[in-house]
Amino acid sequence: MQHTSLQQKLREDYRAVAEQYRSDDEAEILTDNHWRLAGVLKSICRSFERPITVLDAGCGTGRYFHCLENVARLVGMDLSPEMLAAARNPVRRTAVSVEEIQLLQGSIYVASFPPESYDFIYSMGMFGYGAPVTAELCRKFYDWLRPGGTLFFDAVDVDGLSRPRRLRFRAKQAAYPLLPRCLQRVLKRRQNGSRFFGLSHKELGRIMEKTPFSNLSIESHPCESPLWNGRHLECLAVKRALKPAHV
Numbered sequence: 001m002q003h004t005s006l007q008q009k010l011r012e013d014y015r016a017v018a019e020q021y022r023s024d025d026e027a028e029i030l031t032d033n034h035w036r037l038a039g040v041l042k043s044i045c046r047s048f049e050r051p052i053t054v055l056d057a058g059c060g061t062g063r064y065f066h067c068l069e070n071v072a073r074l075v076g077m078d079l080s081p082e083m084l085a086a087a088r089n090p091v092r093r094t095a096v097s098v099e100e101i102q103l104l105q106g107s108i109y110v111a112s113f114p115p116e117s118y119d120f121i122y123s124m125g126m127f128g129y130g131a132p133v134t135a136e137l138c139r140k141f142y143d144w145l146r147p148g149g150t151l152f153f154d155a156v157d158v159d160g161l162s163r164p165r166r167l168r169f170r171a172k173q174a175a176y177p178l179l180p181r182c183l184q185r186v187l188k189r190r191q192n193g194s195r196f197f198g199l200s201h202k203e204l205g206r207i208m209e210k211t212p213f214s215n216l217s218i219e220s221h222p223c224e225s226p227l228w229n230g231r232h233l234e235c236l237a238v239k240r241a242l243k244p245a246h247v
């Protein structure tokens, strides 16, 4: 997959909207969906019963930083320097309890961290427009997690799109491989950062089957807010803990 031009376009798009996105955080945190997700993030943090190290992939303006508990170190990675600048002053800043936050600019697809760096990796709102869920990326997440670590992410559920949009998306998907290469290139250039990578429940399941994760759960949830309406698939996956040595 050609990521470079896609990411350049995404970076430009987020440069234009970073300021607005940060003020939208204030509206977004009033929604039921935000508080439901806050509960999921908190309960994952609590499940470790010790201070943990966390990666927020595509952290944007840091909308979810205030939802974390018992975190000794949080790494927030994002493509957009402007979104990261806003993340220095995240929403509900006074409620953020993380001891140390490091913000890194770059693409998660080419990022590298030492194996077993994190207890918990999450990504909210990144997969869908411009960023595809791939087995390759999920295998990287797996390597970066410690045994017993948890991955949680959401992705746009195509079954939550209106019928005409869904049919258009599926028709494009089916027609694309049949087009001559030169036409495929033109289309790719045109769509660029706005390229849509929605998935169905089945498709996400098939991607995750290609990874070593165990205890996999995928759920579809409605997402209603003043800013976006649709459905998100939420994927929770665990890296098997090491077996205790026999005594």
Ligand SMILES: C[S@@+](CC[C@H](N)C(=O)[O-])C[C@H]1O[C@@H](n2cnc3c(N)ncnc32)[C@H](O)[C@@H]1O
Pocket: 007, 010, 011, 014, 057, 058, 059, 060, 061, 062, 063, 064, 077, 078, 079, 080, 083, 106, 107, 108, 109, 123, 124, 125, 126, 130, 131
């Ligand atoms: C819709 S925003 C969500 C931000 C935040 N997670 C939230 O829920 O508010 C998507 C974010 O993902 C970032 N992003 C997109 N592709 C990325 C990539 N390949 N690597 C890192 N960040 C990426 C964008 O720059 C943007 O800040």
